[in-house]
Amino acid sequence: MPVLSLLGRAVYGTAKLLRLAFRPVRRSVRLFWHLLRYEPPGELQHCPACGGAVRHLAPLGSNRRTWTYGFISGCVRCGILFANPLPSSEELEATYSADGRWGRHRQDEQEKQVSRRRLEALFAPVAAELDVLHPPAGATVLDIGCGLGGMLDALAAQGWTTYGIDPATKVAFARHRELQSIPAEPRFDLAVLHHVLEHVTDPLAILRSLGSAVRQGGFLLISVPNLDDVAEHGELKYCIRSEVHVLAYSTAALTWLAAEAGFRVVHSGRGPGNPRQRVVLARREDGLLTRPTAALASARAALASYEAAHPDAVAGPRHLPVRMRAAYLDLEHSEWRLTRNASEPPSSRAR
Ligand SMILES: [Zn+2]
Numbered sequence: 001m002p003v004l005s006l007l008g009r010a011v012y013g014t015a016k017l018l019r020l021a022f023r024p025v026r027r028s029v030r031l032f033w034h035l036l037r038y039e040p041p042g043e044l045q046h047c048p049a050c051g052g053a054v055r056h057l058a059p060l061g062s063n064r065r066t067w068t069y070g071f072i073s074g075c076v077r078c079g080i081l082f083a084n085p086l087p088s089s090e091e092l093e094a095t096y097s098a099d100g101r102w103g104r105h106r107q108d109e110q111e112k113q114v115s116r117r118r119l120e121a122l123f124a125p126v127a128a129e130l131d132v133l134h135p136p137a138g139a140t141v142l143d144i145g146c147g148l149g150g151m152l153d154a155l156a157a158q159g160w161t162t163y164g165i166d167p168a169t170k171v172a173f174a175r176h177r178e179l180q181s182i183p184a185e186p187r188f189d190l191a192v193l194h195h196v197l198e199h200v201t202d203p204l205a206i207l208r209s210l211g212s213a214v215r216q217g218g219f220l221l222i223s224v225p226n227l228d229d230v231a232e233h234g235e236l237k238y239c240i241r242s243e244v245h246v247l248a249y250s251t252a253a254l255t256w257l258a259a260e261a262g263f264r265v266v267h268s269g270r271g272p273g274n275p276r277q278r279v280v281l282a283r284r285e286d287g288l289l290t291r292p293t294a295a296l297a298s299a300r301a302a303l304a305s306y307e308a309a310h311p312d313a314v315a316g317p318r319h320l321p322v323r324m325r326a327a328y329l330d331l332e333h334s335e336w337r338l339t340r341n342a343s344e345p346p347s348s349r350a351r
Pocket residue numbers: 047048049050051052075076077078079080
């Protein structure tokens with residue numbers, strides 16, 4: 001009997017020793033597995049605009065103020081590119097409120113005047129249908145995100161009746177009519193989305209609302225950072241990786257989204273005198289509008305030519321390092337939070 005007992009103890013002891021010896025190995029394997037399959041909180045598997053399937057196309061530079069390390073992702077359906085993960089609604093709210101970073105920046109901005117000549121150049125491609133300098137009596141325009149009202153000033157000077165929406169600044173509304181939301185009935189001859197769509201996470205919802213607010217045959221002017229020519233102007237960060245430009249659009253993607261909202265794109269080109277800007281003009285039309293079938297292809301092509309022209313700027317689609325970096329940042333962030341919470345007095349922790 002004592003022999004059996006001794007044997008039992010020996011087996012038990014060896015097993016325990018082995019377990020102890022393998023603990024660091026098991027830990028490392030677990031950590032490695034965590035890094036391998038990590039997804040940052042809020043990483044989207046579906047397009048924020050149309051709900052289509054998503055492909056990760058390139059790493060997104062880290063920005064710890066607004067989002068964790070992630071991807072530039074693209075939608076195979078509508079063709080938009082977006083920062084993945086997107087900033088949360090709280091982060092967007094904090095950025096765009098009147099005292100948020102973007103809001104403050106807008107209060108301090110100098111008024112940018114839009115000259116008559118620039119106005120004419122912007123609408124030149126549809127001049128045969130829309131004489132922006134001589135609008136018919138009572139013609140109305142709605143500028144979403146009108147800012148200090150430079151565009152509305154220029155249009156008002158030509159005889160347009162002007163309306164604007166802007167949550168970040170009220171400066172323009174001393175001279176133009178303010179709306180709180182996009183009206184549901186077709187009362188506008190022209191709508192303007194001047195550098196708005198790259199800031200929002202629900203572009204299709206805005207375009208659909210405008211589809212209701214613009215009358216049949218009316219026009220929509222969209223300007224966004226020029227993704228199609230990113231290889232040429234060389235500023236990918238301006239197109240998508242900056243803190244506030246969270247969505248990027250090729251002409252194909254804008255055509256897809258506009259068609260979905262009842263607008264036919266009739267012109268897409270560079271902004272007058274500004275290769276970093278893309279200006280798209282679309283006409284409000286009834287009926288089924290054709291949409292590009294491979295909308296993501298042109299955004300992919302734009303990214304590929306950018307990488308070819310600037311090989312050091314983008315490291316290419318390397319999934320694992322992106323995942324690992326994101327996991328590491330998240331780990332570091334939660335440890336920092338734990339330490340901070342522990343050092344705070346109980347009263348402030350209870351709030
Ligand atoms: Zn989509």
